[in-house]
Amino acid sequence: MDTCIEKIRAIAADLLARGTVEKVIGFADGSIPMATRPIAVSSPKEVEKLVFNSVCGLNLANYVSKNSLSKKEGKIAVVAKGCDARNLVTHIVENQISRDQLVIIGVPCTGMVDKRKIAALFEDEITGFEETGDTLIITSSSKTETVNKADVLRHNCQVCTHRNPPVYDVMAADPVPEQTLEQPYADVDHIAAMDADARWAYFEELTQNCIRCYACRNACPLCYCPTCFVDESSPQWVGKGQDTTDVATFHFLRAFHCAGRCTDCGACVEACPMGINVRDFTRKLNKDALELFGWEAGLDLDKRPPLDVYSPNDPNDFIK
Amino acid sequence: MMGNLLEQMGVDRDRIHFSWISSAEATKFVDVVKEISDKVRALGPNKKFVKDYNK
Amino acid sequence: MRFITIDKKNWTQGIDQSRKTYQVFGPVRDENGCQIKPLAVDTHPEMDAAVTVMSPKSVLFPQTEKILTATLDESKEDHHIMKPVENGDIPRVVLGIRPYDARAVQLLKLNFDNPDYQDPYWCEAYDATTFVGLGVTHPGPCDFSTAVGSGPFNEEGLDVIMADMDDKYLAKILTEKGEKWAAACGFDLAADARESQALFDILRKEAEKQIQAEVATDQLAEKNILDLYEAPFWDDVAFSCINCGTCTFVCPTCWCFDIQDETRHNTAVRFRNWDTCMSPLFTHHASGHNPRGTRVQRVRQRFMHKLKYFLDKYDQGIMCVGCGRCVASCPVNIDIREVCNRMNDYETTK
Numbered sequence: 001m002d003t004c005i006e007k008i009r010a011i012a013a014d015l016l017a018r019g020t021v022e023k024v025i026g027f028a029d030g031s032i033p034m035a036t037r038p039i040a041v042s043s044p045k046e047v048e049k050l051v052f053n054s055v056c057g058l059n060l061a062n063y064v065s066k067n068s069l070s071k072k073e074g075k076i077a078v079v080a081k082g083c084d085a086r087n088l089v090t091h092i093v094e095n096q097i098s099r100d101q102l103v104i105i106g107v108p109c110t111g112m113v114d115k116r117k118i119a120a121l122f123e124d125e126i127t128g129f130e131e132t133g134d135t136l137i138i139t140s141s142s143k144t145e146t147v148n149k150a151d152v153l154r155h156n157c158q159v160c161t162h163r164n165p166p167v168y169d170v171m172a173a174d175p176v177p178e179q180t181l182e183q184p185y186a187d188v189d190h191i192a193a194m195d196a197d198a199r200w201a202y203f204e205e206l207t208q209n210c211i212r213c214y215a216c217r218n219a220c221p222l223c224y225c226p227t228c229f230v231d232e233s234s235p236q237w238v239g240k241g242q243d244t245t246d247v248a249t250f251h252f253l254r255a256f257h258c259a260g261r262c263t264d265c266g267a268c269v270e271a272c273p274m275g276i277n278v279r280d281f282t283r284k285l286n287k288d289a290l291e292l293f294g295w296e297a298g299l300d301l302d303k304r305p306p307l308d309v310y311s312p313n314d315p316n317d318f319i320k
Numbered sequence: 321m322m323g324n325l326l327e328q329m330g331v332d333r334d335r336i337h338f339s340w341i342s343s344a345e346a347t348k349f350v351d352v353v354k355e356i357s358d359k360v361r362a363l364g365p366n367k368k369f370v371k372d373y374n375k
Numbered sequence: 376m377r378f379i380t381i382d383k384k385n386w387t388q389g390i391d392q393s394r395k396t397y398q399v400f401g402p403v404r405d406e407n408g409c410q411i412k413p414l415a416v417d418t419h420p421e422m423d424a425a426v427t428v429m430s431p432k433s434v435l436f437p438q439t440e441k442i443l444t445a446t447l448d449e450s451k452e453d454h455h456i457m458k459p460v461e462n463g464d465i466p467r468v469v470l471g472i473r474p475y476d477a478r479a480v481q482l483l484k485l486n487f488d489n490p491d492y493q494d495p496y497w498c499e500a501y502d503a504t505t506f507v508g509l510g511v512t513h514p515g516p517c518d519f520s521t522a523v524g525s526g527p528f529n530e531e532g533l534d535v536i537m538a539d540m541d542d543k544y545l546a547k548i549l550t551e552k553g554e555k556w557a558a559a560c561g562f563d564l565a566a567d568a569r570e571s572q573a574l575f576d577i578l579r580k581e582a583e584k585q586i587q588a589e590v591a592t593d594q595l596a597e598k599n600i601l602d603l604y605e606a607p608f609w610d611d612v613a614f615s616c617i618n619c620g621t622c623t624f625v626c627p628t629c630w631c632f633d634i635q636d637e638t639r640h641n642t643a644v645r646f647r648n649w650d651t652c653m654s655p656l657f658t659h660h661a662s663g664h665n666p667r668g669t670r671v672q673r674v675r676q677r678f679m680h681k682l683k684y685f686l687d688k689y690d691q692g693i694m695c696v697g698c699g700r701c702v703a704s705c706p707v708n709i710d711i712r713e714v715c716n717r718m719n720d721y722e723t724t725k
Contacts, residue, residue: 031702031708031710031712031713032516032702032703032708032710033516035708036708037615037707037708037709038614038707039614039615040614058707062617063615116406116408120406123423124425124515125425125513125516125517127515127516141513191328192328196327196330196331197330198330199328199329199330200329200330200331202330203330209405209407209410211429211438211621211649213619213620214619214620214654215617215620215621215706217619218617218618218706219617219706231655231656233656239371239635239637239648240633240650241438241646241648242439242648243371243439245370245371245372246371248329248368248369249369252325252326252329255325256321256322256325259322259325260321270706271619271621271706272706273428273621273624273704273706274407274408274428275406275407275408276407281325281329284324284325284328285321285324285325288321288324288325292321318338319338319339319340320337320340320355371637371639373441373637373639373642373644
């Protein structure tokens with residue numbers, strides 16, 4: 001992929017030099033193979049730290065909701081992939097940040113790689129990761145593998161239909177072609193086809209390794225509540241341990257809080273230390289939002305999400 | 321959407337019901353509660369989302 | 376102590392034989408990585424598995440532990456009397472534990488088993504557990520154990536340490552517990568002590584060479600606590616932190632927990648769950664005040680505890696064994712090695 005990093009750096013340097021923004025939030029190289037880390041740069045000479053590649057899997061919109069920003073914060077620029085930009089739109093619609101406080105550096109994206117899929121190609125630990133165009137060269141102490149990026153894309157990137165930011169102030173590269181998919185929700189349908197007990201067992205197995213670290217929740221730009229429902233103590237709604245009912249309740253209810261808002265950016269799965277595909281919860285809701293309300297989150301600054309606003313056309317045949 | 325997600329997780333769709341009832345619609349309230357009670361009771365005890373301390 | 380060799384052809388048989396005495400734990404791979412799990416009768420540890428995502432501390436200190444139960448049924452004679460849960464003392468063996476994890480258990484012991492207080496659940500589990508370690512011949516990129524008082528072939532905290540010699544294991548039995556385990560497996564083929572020790576020494580040197588960590592901890596002890604606390608770099612360190620509990624939960628030396636009672640119908644249970652200083656609820660007072668209400672305060676707390684407060688209080692080195700799990704699992708790649716160096720090098724500008 002054209003990582004357009006030179007353009008990103010140039011745009012960032014320009015914005016900072018002119019004083020248009022106080023800081024630029026982007027990605028920097030990590031300290032271990034296949035890692036990047038979110039950073040904020042506040043002077044033109046720091047922009048060399050910015051990178052953009054196929055392991056920038058987190059969503060930087062997570063850093064610009066109300067509880068991340070101080071009241072005195074000035075204008076901020078954010079490096080945003082298609083999904084990230086949609087979350088920035090959602091933030092604006094939900095009053096987390098105002099449109100004029102944000103400068104969106106749009107980056108058309110051809111997808112992020114699934115680090116676990118790559119790690120599974122090796123018996124030992126990965127010691128090196130290099131990317132040129134669409135080819136990845138990955139090394140460990142026992143061997144080197146060359147793979148096509150397309151073969152190790154994250155699932156959410158495989159089914160992505162919004163690779164280009166829908167709203168932006170400046171684009172770091174030319175738009176990339178969007179995909180059209182026959183069956184974007186095949187994974188949701190696959191689960192729906194099972195009988196009820198099998199579905200329950202599926203979700204129980206899915207979350208059996210959950211350690212309630214809340215990395216999924218904290219990496220999600222939508223989860224910005226000052227106090228999350230699982231952190232309430234008077235009264236306490238959910239137990240804190242690994243009891244399967246508590247784990248199921250957390251994931252079910254968190255997903256539901258994202259209903260009609262989720263952009264399937266995959267930051268939740270990327271952040272999860274156990275690699276749990278928590279998107280199995282949110283994707284069902286995304287599918288319903290599309291089919292019941294014709295809605296996809298974060299595409300339009302002037303529209304409110306379906307669970308936020310009443311319309312006489314809302315489906316209501318389930319209400320007595 | 322909540323009912324649909326619960327159903328996707330394997331909880332019987334008939335265990336959750338929705339109704340708009342004004343405080344002035346007492347008879348409707350009674351009817352709806354009766355209907356829901358009958359429907360849910362017919363499904364038998366629910367084990368999903370219920371804690372079991374003997375596990 | 377003595378040395379034995381274990382032919383790999385006899386390994387699984389020996390493990391199965393030991394199941395008469397021990398509940399067996401060991402690393403297994405699943406599609407999401409490697410984990411230490413209790414091994415069912417027909418599963419065996421994957422001794423060549425890479426470092427596990429979660430540490431073996433859960434063998435002694437499970438994430439969710441039922442510690443007491445009671446019946447609330449007033450028709451029963453023992454109603455409302457809380458009783459301990461049975462079977463805390465079933466002998467266990469953890470196979471393939473890495474030396475840094477064994478040192479971590481000794482660090483946990485400072486908290487759970489000390490002159491002032493002995494945690495009954497942890498101590499019972501510790502006494503019942505035998506640690507059979509496997510030296511790490513190829514330390515991964517996140518391993519920095521040699522910089523923090525451990526190493527790929529260190530023996531601290533282990534009952535047996537094994538070296539993988541391709542078709543066999545060379546095992547050094549270090550303690551009484553180790554002897555009992557070897558006997559229970561039927562592993563008894565003696566090996567020459569001098570030759571074996573020499574082999575271990577070579578393997579240790581080879582392994583240690585591969586760790587290229589540049590982590591300095593030598594100046595931490597003499598730094599002034601308040602200087603470090605007020606240092607200006609915490610905002611920068613904490614910028615990307617999303618305050619999940621991943622680092623604390625994968626860490627083999629983190630020991631914080633929360634105790635809660637739950638009731639349903641006529642059953643009352645007291646649970647102990649892992650808790651994390653990364654959670655805002657951790658220091659939330661009943662009054663509503665929260666001394667660590669901001670993210671930066673909590674991030675600072677974590678590193679100060681690990682690298683300074685513990686060091687000052689216990690004088691056993693830092694509260695880190697260099698396993699690198701936090702580095703590998705942190706969603707935003709905050710690297711404790713970098714923070715440690717920053718703290719170690721920090722000079723106030725006074």
